[in-house]
Amino acid sequence: MDGKALGAKVREEVATQVAELGHVGLATVLVGDDPASHIYIDLKQKAAQAAGMEARDIKLAPDTSEAELLETIARLNADDSVDGLLVQLPLPEHIDENRVIEAIAPAKDIDGIHPFNAGCLYLGRPTLVPGTPLGIMRMLDEYEIPLEGARAVVLGRSVIVGKPMAMLLQQRNATVTMCHSRTRDLQRHTLDADVLVAAVGRTHLIGADMVKAGATVVDVGMNRGEGRRVHGDVDPSAVERAAYMTPVPGGVGPMTIAMVMQNTVTAARARRDAGLHAA
Secondary structure (H helix, E strand, O other): OOHHHHHHHHHHHHHHHHHHHOOOEEEEEEEOOOHHHHHHHHHHHHHHHHOOOEEEEEEEOOOOOHHHHHHHHHHHHHOOOOOEEEEOOOOOOOOOHHHHHHHOOHHHEOOOOOHHHHHHHHOOOOOOOOHHHHHHHHHHHHOOOOOOOOEEEEEOOOOOOHHHHHHHHHHOOOEEEEEOOOOOOHHHHHOOOOEEEEOOOOOOOEOHHHOOOOOEEEEOOOEEOHHHOEEOOEOHHHHHOOOEEOOOOOOHHHHHHHHHHHHHHHHHHHHHHOOOOOO
């Protein structure tokens, strides 16, 4: 499954929607100098600019206090020209991530991790949903993977991938099993999976012998190896057994960026409908 090509298609759709709306504003906030976080922010900024959004890139020093960060968030919450607000995680250890996430206005939470948005997803009324699982669902639909009645196994229970992924699959009437670090006899579960989503962050945890013949395998893993090569959670040899499988890189990653852009447009449209958007 080619996430790079589909991601480009989604970004073209986003650019069209931005042009129709006339103005969409995205603000990203980065605290500190983590190299990976800088890369992720730069990618999001470039994608926003390419789509025609007004993109603000706010970078704060590593010693920025929690109070200063919360003041920045409050200012962006109150700015009606900002439709989407993203605070790059992880944050420095002296800052309470949960407090920061809860400070973001739910209507601008394009990462979909505010308790309000997470709760809406749990209740089956999704508002803004994390980009990675949202992108995976778009990919499954693009390739016409049947989900109704399918057995789906999600490896990993993070709040940005595993848990929302399970909710989205359940809402499409898949029968979902969530596995994690304490799961016994993991292979017994993965071999039952018609759809297998691996998001645990362990290089090649899933071997070909753990994949059901004809399954759809979505590899969310981005694990750095020697020479900065990136490896997935699934051994590449599993492609011989799977009917569909996402590559690493070039699979889920491009879809995540694209869906964060889509979330920004979704937020802008909702805020405009509510009379909260200012050009």
